[in-house]
Amino acid sequence: MTFPVQTSTVIHDIVLAALSRIAPEAALGQLDPGEDIREQLDLDSVDFLNFVVALHGELGVEVPEADYRKLRTIDGCVRYLMAAVKS
């Protein structure tokens, strides 16, 4: 399976869409892109794994456990995923 090169806008939207499935009750428009997602949305470890799985499905990116901390914020997710998709 190959995944096309994505723009940061598309990746940003994919991140938000993945979060909306994990936290359907949340007002994602009010999220601070520089703040911790897990704290802002009160995600537990199961939610977070579901989030990583959803990103893998959308973008084909395998995020190792050691890199979870780089996905702490929305900005961090976009940066990390952009680099991962390109490589």
Next chain:
Amino acid sequence: MPSLGTDMRAGTVVEWRVRAGDTVKRGDVVGVVETDKGAIDLEIFQAGVVDRVLVPVGEEVPVGTVLALLRDGMATAAGIERGAVEHQRVSPLARKMATEMHVDLSKVSGTGTGGAICRDDVLRAAAAVPALPQVTPVAPEVKPVLPEVKPVLPQVRQVLPDVEPVARPQAPDRTKIAVQAAAMRRAVAAAMSRSNRDIPHYYLETAIDMQRCLDWLREANLQRSVTDRLLPAVLLLKAVALAVHEAPDVNGFWADGQLEVSEGINLGVAISLRTGGLVTPAIHDTDMLRLDELNAALKDLVQRARAGSLRSSELADGTLTVTNLGDQGVEKVFGVIYPPQVALVGFGTVKERPWAVDGLLGVRPIVIGTLAGDHRATDGHRGGLFLAAVDRMLQHPEAL
């Protein structure tokens, strides 16, 4: 109308998914019931042919009411769609939105897979109906997301058959969520008040060295794709389920003045909903599941609990509840038993602590496991054997 929790008194049929003449088999979802715990998929427990419906959509009836008849003449908790309403597949999200927006689903034509009514169909139908203030607050920031989101990959859909794979409206009906949350709060309040009134709790705790589990998990996850990665909670659940084999008295119900030990081990998993509620859906036969299966079941359960699409058997069948507050940094949990169950197992956060091993002091990741037991059903000695067994199981993660 099945009881989906000890304090459920009534439920409302909001949808039938079968009609007269349909053949059903055990485990089929035949309809949807609205309760204090949200909308629950109604499963049928025997095979047969639907004969007729007795309770129409929209009617609230007490627990125990016969909802429909199967052709072999035995009353069951299944039913058929009401006469005039055409048998129409509707996605759960579309159904929810239709209710909130007062859209009559029988007048909507579906454009989804197999002609199912999906979110967009409801939105279109709602737009055609005047005076619907609820439709307008669909947040603008979602819209650009939709085109890219639609081709959601197949494996996510398989995990989430009941969840509409598109972003939800950003501004759901806050009033309705608040009303549901209040109803759920009342259900929790009733169950917990009853527990504290009727159950003489005793509490035990034990510190468990998680070094072997975490080492084993790190190794195992290195070999695994993201989709198969195991959660630490899965090891805890499996260890609890296997420990029940050694101390079966903690797994069951207190009924009619005596302990009924349950044969099946259906661990209820406490899931806190961010809208302000708590559900404890069960994973059936937890002890029989491989770690992979248990991991998938747990991820699926949490996601469906968040989306409000749990099944009736999951809410009714728990035999022993496990609560894990580790993610919040809590060190230990003194649980309140969910009646009529007779015990509740709690885990706190895994934390590095000084730990003596073979006469030497080291630093180990430790989790505090607790047991809240019903003293009518078991004594501290039996509870202690159980917790010791949990500890022992966790020292051999490869055998879980």
